[in-house]
Amino acid sequence: MSTHHETDVAIIGAGPVGLFAIFECGMLRMRTHVIDTLDMVGGQCAALYPEKPIYDVAGHPAIEARDLIDKLAHQAAPFHPVYHLGQQVTGLTQIEDGGFRLETSRGQTIAAKAVILAAGCGAFGPNRPPLDGIEAFEGKSVFYMVQRREAFRGQRIVIAGGGDSAVDWAISLAEVAERVMVVHRRAKFRAAPESAARLDQLAESGKIDLVVPYQLHGLDGANGHLSAVVVADLDGKERRLDADVLLPFFGLSMNLGPIADWGLALDRHTVSIDPSTAETNIPGVFAVGDIVTYKHKLKLITTGFAEAAHAAHAAYPLVHPNEALHFEYSTSKGVPGL
CATH class of the missing domain: 3.50.50.60 (FAD/NAD(P)-binding domain)
Incomplete structure (x- = not known):
């Protein structure tokens, strides 16, 4: 050539x-x-x-x-x-x-x-959350993008972030996932108003869990596969979210x-x-x-x-x-x- x-x-x-x-x-x-x-x-x-x-x-x-x-x-x-x-x-x-x-x-x-x-x-490239040991889970149960929605069918998904990507994927994946949990450090989301309103509707109906105000704190699991995502509120109080997948959307x-x-x-x-x-x-x-x-x-x-x-x-x-x-x-x- x-x-x-x-x-x-x-x-x-x-x-x-x-x-x-x-x-x-x-x-x-x-x-x-x-x-x-x-x-x-x-x-x-x-x-x-x-x-x-x-x-x-x-x-x-x-x-x-x-x-x-x-x-x-x-x-x-x-x-x-x-x-x-x-x-x-x-x-x-x-x-x-x-x-x-x-x-x-x-x-x-x-x-x-x-x-x-x-x-x-x-x-x-994605902005990675500063979580100890996250590299071991990347590509197996921690993903920074969604290429095939169907790959997440029936799974327990934690989505972290407050922008359009986090909100849009929470809405979309709620149709196929067993459970969708959205972690954000404040109750207000930085997404398009219609999308944010739709997120609130799905939360009120129980199809999405809003975990606010919390931040990612740690990961539990073995061999690259998650069993739970640990989050903490602004006072440091921890909460464990049973999960198969973490999707961090931090831009x-x-x-x-x-x-x-x-x-x-x-x-x-x-x-x-x-x-x-x-x-x-x-x-x-x-x-x-x-x-x-x-x-x-x-x-x-x-x-x-x-x-x-x-x-x-x-x-x-x-x-x-x-x-x-x-x-x-x-x-x-x-x-x-x-």
């Missing part, structure tokens, strides 16, 4: 926004190569919560993350994107005669006229990795852009999705979709410098061939 490639646009990140960027570039007759550290497309949607329902994608009252990724990949497929999966972009340099050279951790090089950074939160630790060294204007762990074009401080490099920041930025998938459209249109003059771009609706022009 060749280690050098040339394309119109290099897209870094194959999550939902990166996949939609393929479509937007394709609609403007721009070829794409896509690089992602995961060995599959879909980003966090595929790796962390493929069965999690998403409620705020236009046209879908509810859609599982995995199904959304499948539809986005299908939408991008007519434009024949080239995927470089299981590798990280380690270097980004400008080429003297215009464009960029990307280098990956597997020795691939890609020359592109424009770059769209759709790397989500950069490299990510992700983010790391931009090599991206932090490319000379981009950064605001903490995010990249600053012009929201009207999605262009960064480096001309020809655009950024979209959760990795970007600007005033009033909303970290929603649908916002990232709009940013991908802005980036593709702004990149068009770099790929087709002598052609005027006349905006047309997709219903008028259909899907062009590349």
